[in-house]
Amino acid sequence: MDSPKIRNMEEFAAFSGISRPTVSKYFNDPKSVRRTTREKIEKALEECDYRPNFFAVNQNRKLTKNIGIVVPYLADPFFAEIARRIETLVIGSGYTPILLSSHGDPALEAENLNSLRAIKPAGVLLAPLGRISDRDILEAFCADFPTVNFDANIDGIGEVFVGHNNAQATEVMIQYLVRSGEPPAFFEMRTPPNPNANKRRLAYIETMERLGLSPHIIQVKGEGWDFEDIGFRGGKNVLSKSDLPSKTIFCSNDRLAIGFLAAAYEAGHRVGIGDDCSLRVAGHDNHPFSRFTCPTLTTISHDYSAIATRGVETVLSLIDSGAHAESRQMVLFDGELIMRASA
Amino acid sequence: MDSPKIRNMEEFAAFSGISRPTVSKYFNDPKSVRRTTREKIEKALEECDYRPNFFAVNQNRKLTKNIGIVVPYLADPFFAEIARRIETLVIGSGYTPILLSSHGDPALEAENLNSLRAIKPAGVLLAPLGRISDRDILEAFCADFPTVNFDANIDGIGEVFVGHNNAQATEVMIQYLVRSGEPPAFFEMRTPPNPNANKRRLAYIETMERLGLSPHIIQVKGEGWDFEDIGFRGGKNVLSKSDLPSKTIFCSNDRLAIGFLAAAYEAGHRVGIGDDCSLRVAGHDNHPFSRFTCPTLTTISHDYSAIATRGVETVLSLIDSGAHAESRQMVLFDGELIMRASA
DNA sequence: TAATAAAGTTTACGCGAGTAAAGAATAGGA
DNA sequence: TCCTATTCTTTACTCGCGTAAACTTTATTA
Numbered sequence: 001m002d003s004p005k006i007r008n009m010e011e012f013a014a015f016s017g018i019s020r021p022t023v024s025k026y027f028n029d030p031k032s033v034r035r036t037t038r039e040k041i042e043k044a045l046e047e048c049d050y051r052p053n054f055f056a057v058n059q060n061r062k063l064t065k066n067i068g069i070v071v072p073y074l075a076d077p078f079f080a081e082i083a084r085r086i087e088t089l090v091i092g093s094g095y096t097p098i099l100l101s102s103h104g105d106p107a108l109e110a111e112n113l114n115s116l117r118a119i120k121p122a123g124v125l126l127a128p129l130g131r132i133s134d135r136d137i138l139e140a141f142c143a144d145f146p147t148v149n150f151d152a153n154i155d156g157i158g159e160v161f162v163g164h165n166n167a168q169a170t171e172v173m174i175q176y177l178v179r180s181g182e183p184p185a186f187f188e189m190r191t192p193p194n195p196n197a198n199k200r201r202l203a204y205i206e207t208m209e210r211l212g213l214s215p216h217i218i219q220v221k222g223e224g225w226d227f228e229d230i231g232f233r234g235g236k237n238v239l240s241k242s243d244l245p246s247k248t249i250f251c252s253n254d255r256l257a258i259g260f261l262a263a264a265y266e267a268g269h270r271v272g273i274g275d276d277c278s279l280r281v282a283g284h285d286n287h288p289f290s291r292f293t294c295p296t297l298t299t300i301s302h303d304y305s306a307i308a309t310r311g312v313e314t315v316l317s318l319i320d321s322g323a324h325a326e327s328r329q330m331v332l333f334d335g336e337l338i339m340r341a342s343a
Numbered sequence: 344m345d346s347p348k349i350r351n352m353e354e355f356a357a358f359s360g361i362s363r364p365t366v367s368k369y370f371n372d373p374k375s376v377r378r379t380t381r382e383k384i385e386k387a388l389e390e391c392d393y394r395p396n397f398f399a400v401n402q403n404r405k406l407t408k409n410i411g412i413v414v415p416y417l418a419d420p421f422f423a424e425i426a427r428r429i430e431t432l433v434i435g436s437g438y439t440p441i442l443l444s445s446h447g448d449p450a451l452e453a454e455n456l457n458s459l460r461a462i463k464p465a466g467v468l469l470a471p472l473g474r475i476s477d478r479d480i481l482e483a484f485c486a487d488f489p490t491v492n493f494d495a496n497i498d499g500i501g502e503v504f505v506g507h508n509n510a511q512a513t514e515v516m517i518q519y520l521v522r523s524g525e526p527p528a529f530f531e532m533r534t535p536p537n538p539n540a541n542k543r544r545l546a547y548i549e550t551m552e553r554l555g556l557s558p559h560i561i562q563v564k565g566e567g568w569d570f571e572d573i574g575f576r577g578g579k580n581v582l583s584k585s586d587l588p589s590k591t592i593f594c595s596n597d598r599l600a601i602g603f604l605a606a607a608y609e610a611g612h613r614v615g616i617g618d619d620c621s622l623r624v625a626g627h628d629n630h631p632f633s634r635f636t637c638p639t640l641t642t643i644s645h646d647y648s649a650i651a652t653r654g655v656e657t658v659l660s661l662i663d664s665g666a667h668a669e670s671r672q673m674v675l676f677d678g679e680l681i682m683r684a685s686a
Numbered sequence: 687t688a689a690t691a692a693a694g695t696t697t698a699c700g701c702g703a704g705t706a707a708a709g710a711a712t713a714g715g716a
Numbered sequence: 717t718c719c720t721a722t723t724c725t726t727t728a729c730t731c732g733c734g735t736a737a738a739c740t741t742t743a744t745t746a
Contacts, residue, residue, distance in 0.1 A: 008731085010732080019694065019696075020695095020733085021696085021735075021736095022694055024733065024735080025693095025694095027733095028734085033694085034692085034743085036742095037693080052732080053461070053731085053732055053733070054461035054462055055402040055731095056402050056731070056732035057732080058733095059399050059701055059702065059703090059733075059734085060732095060735080061733095074426070074427070075423040077418050077423075080420075080423055081418050083417070084418055084444070087446075100442075101427070103431075114394075117394075118394060228634070229634070229635075232635060258632075262636070262639065266638075288418065289632060291571070291572070292575060292602055293637070294604060294605055341609075350702090352702065353702080353703090362724060363725095364705075364706095364726085367704065367705080368724095376724090377712090377713090377722080377723060379712095395702080395703070398702080399731095400702080400703060400704080402702080402703070402704085402732070403702095403703065403704045403732090404703090
C-alpha cells in the first residue's frame with residue numbers, strides 16, 4: 001500500500017503538493033526549480049515511483065532527450081564495445097540512447113535512419129557502412145539532425161568526424177615491423193566495405209616508400225562482413241602458393257588477421273617472433289578477441305575511450321549550440337601499438 | 344516539388360482524399376480497409392512519404408507495436424547474433440524491435456526494464472543475466488507485460504521459456520568424447536553468472552555416472568562476463584600444475600574454451616585429435632568465433648534459428664491471445680554436435 | 687520593513703493521433 | 717433494380733504532457 005497508483009503527472013502533482021507545470025519543469029531539468037520544491041518532488045517520487053509518459057513527453061517537445069547510435073554491424077565485438085561505451089556516456093548525460101545496427105545491409109541502414117526520424121532524436125552518432133551506404137539518404141538525414149560521424153569517415157556526412165588516425169597507426173606498426181624483422185606485406189580485401197581500409201592501404205604504401213621499401217599488397221576476394229572467413233580462405237589460398245612477398249603479414253584489420261592466423265595454423269606454420277617461426281602476423285584495431293588468438297595478436301589499438309568520449313561530447317555540444325557547425329571538422333585520435341606474440 | 348510537406352495525418356488524409364479516421368485505420372492494419380481505399384492511400388504514400396508520428400501513435404494505444412529485446416551482454420557475439428535474428432523476425436512481423444543490453448550489470452538490467460515500461464511494449468523477449476539478476480524486479484515486470492524468457496531460464500520468469508537443451512547437448516558431446524578418446528573433465532567457472540552453466544554441470548555429472556565413469560570438475564575463479572580471460576587465466580593455472588584429471592577438457596562454454604585454448608597454446612600444448620596432440624578441448628555454444636580458433640573448436644551448436652523463430656512466434660501469440668498462459672511452458676531445442684579439429 | 691526579483695499557481699490551449707457514434711455512400715447479391 | 721451489409725465520412729472527445737500568460741507567493745536585498 002505504500003505506492004498509490006499514479007496515472008499521470010496531474011495525479012503525481014496533486015500527490016506531491018506541487019502544481020503540474022512546476023512538476024513538468026522539474027522533469028525537464030531538476031535544477032530549474034527551487035531546492036525546497038525539488039526536495040518535495042523527490043520525496044514524493046520515492047514514495048510512488050511515477051515516471052512521465054515517454055510518448056506524451058516527446059510528442060510536443062521540439063527536442064527530445066533521445067540520442068541515436070547507429071553502427072554498421074553489431075555482431076562485431078569491436079562495434080559492440082564502442083557502442084557500449086557510447087551508451088554509458090549518453091545515459092550519464094541524462095539522455096536516452098537508441099542503439100541500432102545496420103547488420104551490414106545498406107537497406108537496413110536506410111531503414112534505421114527512417115526509424116530514427118520517427119523518434120526525432122536530439123542528436124545522432126552515426127557509424128556508416130561505408131562504400132555501400134546510400135550517400136543521399138545519409139546526407140538528407142544529417143541535414144535534419146545534428147549528427148556526429150564516427151568510425152567510417154564519409155566526406156560531408158555529419159557536422160564532425162571523430163575517429164581513428166589510420167595514417168599514424170599504420171605508420172607506427174610498419175616502423176615497428178621493419179625495425180624488428182622483414183618489412184611487411186599488406187593483406188586486405190579487394191573490395192573492403194569500410195573506408196578505413198583504403199586509408200590504411202594508402203598509408204602503408206606511402207610509409208613503405210618513404211622508408212625506401214617496396215610495398216607489396218595481397219588482395220583477397222570476398223564480400224560482406226564475414227571478415228574472419230575471408231581472411232581464412234584468402235590466407236589459406238595465399239599460403240598454399242608459397243609465393244609470399246614477405247614473411248611478415250600486416251593485415252588490414254584484426255578480424256582478417258584472426259582468419260589468417262587460423263589458416264596459418266592449419267597450414268602448419270608457426271607464427272611469431274621466435275627463430276622457430278616462419279611467419280609474423282599483425283593486425284589493426286585491437287579487437288576484443290585479439291588477446292586470445294594463437295599466438296596472441298600484435299596490433300594497434302584505437303583509442304576507444306577517447307573516441308567515445310569525444311563523440312558524445314560533440315553531439316551534446318551540437319545539441320546545445322543548436323546551430324550547425326560552420327565547417328566540417330575532423331578529430332582523429334592516435335592509435336597505440338599493442339605488442340603481443342604474433343609479430 | 345514532388346513531395347508536399349505533410350505535417351500530420353490530417354494533412355495527409357486531405358492529400359490522399361480519404362478521411363482521417365479511415366487513414367488511421369489503414370495504418371493500424373492495411374487490410375482493414377477496402378482495396379480501392381487502400382490503393383488510394385498507398386498511391387498518396389508514394390507521392391509524399393508521410394509517416395504517422397511515432398509518439399502520438401503510441402500515446403493512446405493500449406497496445407503499442409513495440410517489442411522489447413533484452414540481452415545480458417551484447418558485446419558477446421553469441422548474443423549479438425541471436426539478437427540480430429530476433430530483430431529481423433520482429434521487423435518482418437510488422438513490429439518495432441527495441442534492443443537493450445544489460446552489459447552484465449544487474450542495475451542496468453533493472454534500468455532497462457524500467458525504460459521498457461516507459462515504452463509500453465506489446466511484448467518482450469528477455470534473456471536475463473541469471474544468478475545476479477534482481478528476481479523481484481524481473482517478476483514484477485513479467486506480471487505487467489507478456490514476456491518470453493529465453494537463453495537463461497529463471498523459474499517463474501516469463502509465460503514461456505524458449506531455450507537450448509543443455510542436458511541433451513551435454514550428453515551428446517560426452518558420448519562423442521568418450522567414444523573417441525579419454526573421458527572428459529569438465530572445465531567451468533566456480534560461480535558462473537548464467538544458469539545454463541549449472542544445467543551443464545549437472546548433466547555432465549549425471550551422464551558420466553550413467554556411463555560408469557567418474558566425473559571430474561575443474562572450477563576456476565573469476566567474476567563477471569570476461570569469460571575468455573577467465574578461461575585463459577584458469578587454464579594457465581591448471582595446465583601449469585600438470586595434474587589434469589583428464590587430457591580431454593570439456594569447457595562449459597566456447598568463450599571459456601577460447602581462453603583455455605590460448606592458455607594451452609602458450610603452454611606449448613598441441614591440441615587436437617592427432618597422436619601428436621597432448622590435449623583435446625571441446626566447447627559449448629558454437630560461438631561465432633569457434634570456427635577460427637587454433638585449432639578450430641569442436642563444440643555443440645544451439646539451434647539459433649529455431650530459438651529465435653519460436654521465441655518471436657511465442658511473444659506474438661501471447662500478444663494476440665492477450666491472456667496470460669495458464670502454466671509456464673518450457674520449449675527446449677536440441678543442440679547439434681559440431682566436430683572440428685580440437686577434439 | 688519595504689521593494690524587487692525569482693519561483694510557483696491557475697488557467698487554458700495545443701500536439702498528433704486513437705477511437706466511438708451516427709449518418710451517408712458504396713458494393714455485392716437476389 | 718432494390719435491398720442489405722460493409723465501409724467511409726463527420727463530428728467530437730480523449731490521452732498525457734509542454735508551454736504560455738497572468739497572477740500570487742516566496743526569497744533576497746537594501
